[in-house]
Amino acid sequence: MPGVRRGRWQGTSAGFPACHLLRDLQAARGAAVTWRPAFWLVALSVIAIDQATKQWALAALSPGEVIPVIGDYLQLQLVFNSGAAFSLGTDYTWVLTIVAVVVTAGLVYYARRAASVPVVVLFGIGLGGAIGNLIDRLLREPSFGEGHVIDMIKYGDLFVGNIADIAIVGAATVAVLMGLAGKPLLHPPAVGEVSSEPAKESQE
Secondary structure, three states, rough: HHHHHHHHHHHHHOOOOOOHHHHHHHHHHHHHHHHHHHHHHHHHHHHHEEEEEHHHHHHHOOEEEEEEEEOOOEEEEEEEEEOHHHHHOOOOOOHHHHHHHHHHHHHHHOOEOOOOOHHHHHHHHHHHHHHHHHHHHOOOOOOOOOOEEEEEEOOOEEEEHHHHHHHHHHHHHHHHHHHHHHHOOOOOHHHHHHHHHHHHHOOO
């Protein structure tokens, strides 16, 4: 009997301690509760602002009309964009729609492993921008999946964009800067994936 007890104790410590497993499960449960409200609240806020500004542009601006905001550097102009940023890929609207769907799904998936609240907010901003433009591609003219994105913010002679573009580019830029600064964006994989490594080492 003593040998059996000792064997059980050694097996637990050599593999993955039960107390560590419980602690990680509790932490993961707490993280899930924390990230979801902030993530979706930020995303929905960006979507609402983006769609509201697009509806305003449709009502207040006429195609071809240019309204100066800061001289020639920042203007308002209504543009229906069938492509991506800088009007790239105008002949591949369906491809851009599929890419937007994949990006949206990826952001939702990886947001569960966000390393901190600021990263959760970052993912939410990016998701809001992606969905904001995806709504245009799916629901606006000329057809489902090939809708033209509404742009209204003209940056001099460079390009015309919208709030969704600002959210996407801004979130991506901050994510890159955080990575270069050595700040983690994601937590390690789930407990089940991590615990397999100590188990392999104990068998060897």
